[in-house]
Amino acid sequence: xxxxxxxxxxxxxxxxxxxxxxxxxxxxxxxxxxxxxxxxxxxxxxxxxxxxxxxxxxxxxxxxxxxxxxxxxxxxxxxxxxxxxxxxxxxxxxxxxxxxxxxxxxxxxxxxxxxxxxxxxxxxxxxxxxxxxxxxxxxxxxxxxxxxxxxxxxxxxxxxxxxxxxxxxxxxxxxxxxxxxxxxxxxxxxxxxxxxxxxxxxxxxxxxxxxxxxxxxxxxxxxxxxxxxxxxxxxxxxxxxxxxxxxxxxxxxxxxxxxxxxxxxxxxxxxxxxxxxxxx
Amino acid sequence: xxxxxxxxxxxxxxxxxxxxxxxxxxxxxxxxxxxxxxxxxxxxxxxxxxxxxxxxxxxxxxxxxxxxxxxxxxxxxxxxxxxxxxxxxxxxxxxxxxxxxxxxxxxxxxxxxxxxxxxxxxxxxxxxxxxxxxxxxxxxxxxxxxxxxxxxxxxxxxxxxxxxxxxxxxxxxxxxxxxxxxxxxxxxxxxxxxxxxxxxxxxxxxxxxxxxxxxxxxxxxxxxxxxxxxxxxxxxxxxxxxxxxxxxxxxxxxxxxxxxxxxxxx
Numbered sequence: 001x002x003x004x005x006x007x008x009x010x011x012x013x014x015x016x017x018x019x020x021x022x023x024x025x026x027x028x029x030x031x032x033x034x035x036x037x038x039x040x041x042x043x044x045x046x047x048x049x050x051x052x053x054x055x056x057x058x059x060x061x062x063x064x065x066x067x068x069x070x071x072x073x074x075x076x077x078x079x080x081x082x083x084x085x086x087x088x089x090x091x092x093x094x095x096x097x098x099x100x101x102x103x104x105x106x107x108x109x110x111x112x113x114x115x116x117x118x119x120x121x122x123x124x125x126x127x128x129x130x131x132x133x134x135x136x137x138x139x140x141x142x143x144x145x146x147x148x149x150x151x152x153x154x155x156x157x158x159x160x161x162x163x164x165x166x167x168x169x170x171x172x173x174x175x176x177x178x179x180x181x182x183x184x185x186x187x188x189x190x191x192x193x194x195x196x197x198x199x200x201x202x203x204x205x206x207x208x209x210x211x212x213x214x215x216x217x218x219x220x221x222x223x224x225x226x227x228x229x230x231x232x233x234x235x236x237x238x239x240x241x242x243x244x245x246x247x248x249x250x251x252x253x254x255x256x257x258x259x260x261x262x263x264x265x266x267x268x269x270x271x272x273x274x275x276x277x278x279x280x
Numbered sequence: 281x282x283x284x285x286x287x288x289x290x291x292x293x294x295x296x297x298x299x300x301x302x303x304x305x306x307x308x309x310x311x312x313x314x315x316x317x318x319x320x321x322x323x324x325x326x327x328x329x330x331x332x333x334x335x336x337x338x339x340x341x342x343x344x345x346x347x348x349x350x351x352x353x354x355x356x357x358x359x360x361x362x363x364x365x366x367x368x369x370x371x372x373x374x375x376x377x378x379x380x381x382x383x384x385x386x387x388x389x390x391x392x393x394x395x396x397x398x399x400x401x402x403x404x405x406x407x408x409x410x411x412x413x414x415x416x417x418x419x420x421x422x423x424x425x426x427x428x429x430x431x432x433x434x435x436x437x438x439x440x441x442x443x444x445x446x447x448x449x450x451x452x453x454x455x456x457x458x459x460x461x462x463x464x465x466x467x468x469x470x471x472x473x474x475x476x477x478x479x480x481x482x483x484x485x486x487x488x489x490x491x492x493x494x495x496x497x498x499x500x501x502x503x504x505x506x507x508x509x510x511x512x513x514x515x516x517x518x519x520x521x522x523x524x525x526x527x528x529x530x531x532x533x534x535x536x537x538x539x540x541x542x543x544x545x546x
Binding site for chain 1: 342345347378380382385387390391392393394396397398400401402404405406407408409410411412434436437449452
């Protein structure tokens with residue numbers, strides 16, 4: 001961390017003075033880890049039309065937190081991660097077995113998860129308000145240990161992308177063709193949705209449940225306006241996510257207000273920009 | 281076009297390689313989709329599969345591709361060497377390669393997938409979210425050249441015409457060059473010009489690589505121009521043989537609810 005502090009101290013901002021405002025320096029580093037993570041995942045969320053699914057995952061993550069809290073875990077996040085992974089697996093199994101359209105299956109899962117979460121967190125007359133912080137999120141409260149964990153996840157996602165991006169893309173484009181070339185479409189989709197589950201759950205506390213899905217949809221959607229091939233697609237998505245992340249954090253520092261929401265608003269501007277500049 | 285006339289089913293398999301389907305039965309969720317389907321496909325032969333919607337054409341393809349379970353047997357006999365059962369699994373090193381050209385997928389116009397991305401993703405390990413190096417580019421260009429499509433390399437998949445998309449999928453099915461090439465309704469969504477180009481290309485390919493080509497189609501008018509054999513399928517094989525024989529058979533007329541006209545079967 002001391003290397004990072006030394007680096008940030010070179011910046012000409014009032015919060016970048018040596019020896020103070022560590023929460024802001026942590027938050028900036030967290031943004032630089034979380035935003036690329038979402039920028040990368042966003043490409044395939046948009047490409048495989050999973051934006052509704054990732055929204056449902058956010059809801060299930062909250063339910064996992066409630067279950068974790070009820071079971072008396074010190075860190076309910078891990079219960080939430082496990083719950084979200086199971087949710088993703090179960091969803092993919094049901095989708096494969098069912099004749100229903102996938103958005104219907106998602107609707108079933110999403111509403112069940114939300115209802116379960118609300119019920120469990122209010123059972124016995126308890127108040128829901130202790131979960132309010134999850135809905136908005138607070139990037140300024142991030143600690144170095146969590147940043148390290150998120151950085152590890154970023155490395156894992158990069159690894160997944162290096163090993164199986166091609167198969168994942170072909171599965172999304174044409175499942176039957178992918179199958180005929182020996183790709184196990186079901187597992188590609190399941191592993192990818194599990195990755196989303198882990199990322200959403202671990203970053204929910206910092207980004208906020210209400211806006212987390214926009215981070216999974218907007219970078220890819222904006223990049224899609226501009227890109228003509230996969231390399232450009234990833235470049236624009238990453239660029240949009242990181243720029244919006246930094247700008248959002250700064251805005252939130254100087255103007256007050258939630259950083260997660262500010263980042264989302266910048267991403268929406270980025271989307272509008274790409275939409276009008278590159279009309280296809 | 282070159283014509284290879286084969287004799288009746290089961291005959292003439294001695295010297296050339298051959299895909300044999302024997303007593304194929306497929307049931308999906310209790311419904312019988314295919315019943316007792318048997319026929320042979322020879323190398324260098326173009327066979328057309330016709331039949332009404334829901335006749336089991338795609339299911340038959342999926343059986344040959346090994347994507348569904350079936351009763352009966354599918355065996356491949358190379359020109360030399362012993363026959364191989366296809367359901368013996370991928371452990372058999374001699375398993376024939378089956379190239380598959382699916383019904384053209386629908387791409388959104390805005391899909392940021394270039395032909396090069398698509399091709400590289402399907403044939404190489406290089407992750408296509410990184411800029412594609414020259415060696416893969418050259419290889420994709422060479423494969424596309426087989427179908428006269430090298431100029432399509434940097435075009436987005438969503439911007440291709442039906443015929444162009446068909447050619448890209450064909451180039452992909454030919455890498456590596458398969459023993460059997462399956463095309464699922466390659467002529468639908470393609471204009472007359474594109475249809476002519478595609479049929480010319482298939483004829484070129486079977487001569488050049490001596491592969492069996494098996495395609496499904498609803499376009500009966502052109503059958504006798506390119507097909508060596510036509511298989512009329514409606515859950516079971518109702519008729520198979522040379523195009524003129526099948527197209528004038530009572531089974532054909534009955535299946536498609538046509539009245540018998542001049543030249544019809546007796």
